[in-house]
Amino acid sequence: MVNSLRAAAGRLRRDGFLKTVPLIARRLRSQVMAVVEDRRRGVSTSREVTDHQLGFGDSRYHAYVATDYDTFKAAMGLVDIRPMQDVFVDFGSGKGRAVLLAAEMPFRRVIGVEYSMQLHADASRNLAALRHRRCGEVELVQADATRWPVPPDATVLFFFNPFDGEVLARVCENIRASLAESPRKITIVYVRADKFFEHEIAWTEWLTRIHEIPCSDGKVAIYENKAAG
Numbered sequence: 727m728v729n730s731l732r733a734a735a736g737r738l739r740r741d742g743f744l745k746t747v748p749l750i751a752r753r754l755r756s757q758v759m760a761v762v763e764d765r766r767r768g769v770s771t772s773r774e775v776t777d778h779q780l781g782f783g784d785s786r787y788h789a790y791v792a793t794d795y796d797t798f799k800a801a802m803g804l805v806d807i808r809p810m811q812d813v814f815v816d817f818g819s820g821k822g823r824a825v826l827l828a829a830e831m832p833f834r835r836v837i838g839v840e841y842s843m844q845l846h847a848d849a850s851r852n853l854a855a856l857r858h859r860r861c862g863e864v865e866l867v868q869a870d871a872t873r874w875p876v877p878p879d880a881t882v883l884f885f886f887n888p889f890d891g892e893v894l895a896r897v898c899e900n901i902r903a904s905l906a907e908s909p910r911k912i913t914i915v916y917v918r919a920d921k922f923f924e925h926e927i928a929w930t931e932w933l934t935r936i937h938e939i940p941c942s943d944g945k946v947a948i949y950e951n952k953a954a955g
């Protein structure tokens with residue numbers, strides 16, 4: 727909260743009042759929603775965890791910030807979920823906010839993959855506390871996503887800007903290897919696609935962007951693989 731307000735104050739000086747006020751209003755709404763929605767579910771997903779606290783020592787592995795509740799809802803509203811058929815994966819699942827929200831949707835299986843032991847433990851506690859679930863199974867995996875083979879039934883792949891560079895490229899190779907082994911339609915939901923994904927991956931020939939919507943400070947883009955048919 728303090729960090730966000732400090733950033734907003736810097737922006738006020740740089741961009742002026744008219745541009746900054748709506749941004750501050752959106753941030754405040756997001757912070758209030760986070761408290762209310764976490765409390766309603768009996769979980770704790772909102773506090774950010776910095777690079778320094780995580781101790782990854784590699785700037786391509788990004789720190790923990792939870793997906794904004796409104797953003798997740800708007801993004802997933804654009805996905806046609808096939809009830810009890812689709813399998814959701816969050817790459818870099820942190821304390822599990824996206825996993826917990828996906829568990830409230832009719833997925834057959836929901837999987838979260840998180841590198842940090844500490845965040846994985848937090849997500850496991852949150853999952854145990856979750857009061858309502860609509861999906862089939864939920865699985866939390868502690869692993870580096872680059873070393874995690876993408877399951878042949880994974881169909882809705884969610885990312886909130888978890889990594890970049892070679893790390894992102896390797897995970898995308900894993901997705902392509904999974905598609906080569908088990909051809910199917912996949913949907914990639916990418917929050918803050920404008921940060922790295924658009925520049926590093928999305929222009930490649932295997933993906934088509936099917937939706938794009940604004941979100942706090944950037945955009946969400948949704949892609950399908952071209953051979954999807």
Ligand SMILES: C[S@@+](CC[C@H](N)C(=O)[O-])C[C@H]1O[C@@H](n2cnc3c(N)ncnc32)[C@H](O)[C@@H]1O
Binds near residue numbers: 790871893
């Ligand atoms: C911006 S947070 C997103 C959290 C969560 N997906 C959400 O939407 O609430 C990025 C997460 O990616 C994790 N991460 C970074 N590099 C990773 C890697 N190579 N493998 C798995 N997780 C990673 C970080 O620890 C962090 O929890």
